[in-house]
Amino acid sequence: MSQDAYCNGCGSKIQSTDKTKPGFISEDLLKEKSSDELICQRCFRIKNYSETFPYEVSxxxxxxxxxxxxxxxxxxxxxxxxxxxxxxxxxxxxxxxxxxxxxxxxxxxxxxxxxxxxxxxxxxxxxxxxxxxxxxxxxxxxxxxxxxxxxxxxxxxxxxxxxxxxxxxxxxxxxxxxxxxxxxxxxxxxxxxxxxxxxxxxxxxxxxxxxxxxxxxxxxxxxxxxKHQYMHYLSRQSYKATYPQKEVKPLVFQLNEEQTLFFGGLARLDIISGETCDIINVVTYFSNRLNIHRTKTDRANKLYKDKLYSLLSPPVSSEEELPRWVFHEFRIRDNQKYDIVFSGLGFVTLRAPFHVKAYAPFVVGVYTRLAII
Ligand code: GDP
The missing domain is CATH 3.40.50.300 (P-loop containing nucleotide triphosphate hydrolases)
Known part of the structure; x- marks a missing residue:
């Protein structure tokens, strides 16, 4: 094998010694292929069978x-x-x-x-x-x-x-x-x-x-x-239901104080107060396949306990152990529009002034920014 042969799919050095490592091609196949046709076994299987392989780039x-x-x-x-x-x-x-x-x-x-x-x-x-x-x-x-x-x-x-x-x-x-x-x-x-x-x-x-x-x-x-994105903690099935694959259709919720939105079982937004008005318009931008559920804040903990994996899904199964939740409190008093982003999941847009709590697993980045839309 030439010292300089690399897989055209992932860039790994071609080798014929360890099937479990990236860059593997059997010696027979290696003899048949020219260097610009070389695709390692891992890439072949990702492309043709959508398999996943947990290799880390060191x-x-x-x-x-x-x-x-x-x-x-x-x-x-x-x-x-x-x-x-x-x-x-x-x-x-x-x-x-x-x-x-x-x-x-x-x-x-x-x-x-x-x-x-x-x-x-x-x-x-x-x-x-x-x-x-x-x-x-x-x-x-x-x-x-x-x-x-x-x-x-x-x-x-x-x-x-x-x-x-x-x-x-x-x-x-x-x-x-x-x-x-x-x-x-x-x-x-x-x-x-x-x-x-x-x-x-x-x-x-x-x-x-x-x-x-x-x-x-x-x-x-x-x-x-x-590592602050949801994808690292979800099964493939849950991730597919979580990450938008086509145009996101915004949904508008008119929420009162002490109301809560659940984004599947992956995140939650509590309205503490609208500061100057009773009703807050919350526009949500998430995968159309993610179930968004509205409830009263004082019922939210029980609902999460009883309905995680069913009404509040994804995650789809108790085998996906999401790290413990924490909340991030945002109290903004000007009158501009802001997004609250759940990294890798989606975001909500609301106009300040507002006082809200956003819950997500502690590893997930939750932050606010000037509204993108
Ligand atoms: P890389 O890890 O940065 O090389 O990302 P990939 O090219 O492997 O893409 C990662 C995922 O994002 C795949 O599921 C792609 O199908 C998807 N993807 C990439 N580009 C687009 C795009 O323009 N629109 C949408 N909707 N999905 C995309």
Whole structure:
């Protein structure tokens, strides 16, 4: 086997010694395939049988990737999941983008309601980035699922890269692999998907590079896992019911003080008071498959105890042990609109002034931000 053979699906070094490790191909198959056809057994099974494999990218691997990018004058294309902006902006990604030329790509724009103006989202993204202390060259919203806005993305890449290489970076599951596959199919002549995409985190394990038309290289990189998201604590079945797969339809609830909304059995919002008025409009943006249930706050604890896994579901089974819940209290007195975000699950929008409590498992990021919509 050539020392330099790498899997085209996940970037792992090809090996024929350990079936349980990434990069495995049997010796017989290895003899038959050319290096640009090599797909390891793990990638083959993820693609064809939707299997999942709990491999971790070791810190060592990831540090090597960071070092390579840090020491190179390259263009960074930073991907965020528009549905979970802060969740896709973990510290390791900040390190990678610091002092680098970078373009911001907001992916999964197909999940937002159709009437939302892209211009508004882009200016919102700019404010978010400024708050994090970043200067971005440009930004664009895309849908890797439908291929929307890829001409604009490619125009920006070629405009800013000069003769440098390009690195696609982002937390796991923001859609990096799907973006690369769209670029390969639309602009670089690939007949089908090459990089392995999956609902599970950490499918891409090493750097996977492809030649752009001018000879520089565009790399897919391993995702940095954000452990503050629900997906790490749910079964595949629950996660599928939790994460939106198509346009989210907002629901409007008019809530009084001491009323509660449950988002499946995964999160809860209590209205403590509307401060200046009795009724608060709460608009919810969650997967259409997540059951949202309204109740009185003084009945909420009993309901949770009795109806978790049935009325309050997902989680679908008691085998999924979600970490203990904590609450986050938000009391805001101006009159702007805010989102309260349950990282990786969804968000609610309400106009201040309000006083609410948001409950979620302690590992999950719950935060407030100026309303995106
Ligand atoms: P990576 O871990 O960042 O490489 O992410 P993947 O490309 O493997 O995608 C993770 C999950 O997000 C998969 O289930 C994809 O189908 C889904 N996904 C990626 N891009 C989009 C998009 O533009 N819209 C929607 N709705 N889902 C997407």
């Amino acid at each position: 810190n060592q691997d990831f540090l090597q990737v960071i070092d390579k990018i840090r020491n190179e004058d390259a263009l960074i294309v930073k991907i965020v999941d528009i549905f979970d902006f802060s969740g896709s902006f973990v510290p390791a990604i900040k390190t990678l983008t610091e002092k680098k030329d970078f373009i911001l790509v907001g992916n999964k724009v197909d999940l937002l309601p159709k009437n939302v103006k892209h211009k508004k989202i882009l200016s919102w993204l700019k404010i978010m980035l400024r708050n994090q202390g970043f200067d971005v060259l440009d930004s664009v919203l895309v849908s890797a699922k439908y291929g929307d806005n890829f001409d604009e993305l490619m125009r920006l890449i070629y405009k800013y890269k000069g003769n440098r290489n390009v690195y696609i970076v982002g937390s796991s599951n923001v859609g990096k692999s799907k973006i690369i596959n769209q670029i390969l199919k639309r602009y670089l002549g690939a007949a089908s998907d090459i990089v392995t995409e999956s609902l599970s985190p950490q499918t891409t394990l090493g750097l996977i590079g492809f030649n752009l038309l001018d000879g520089s290289i565009i790399y897919d990189t391993p995702g940095v896992v954000n």
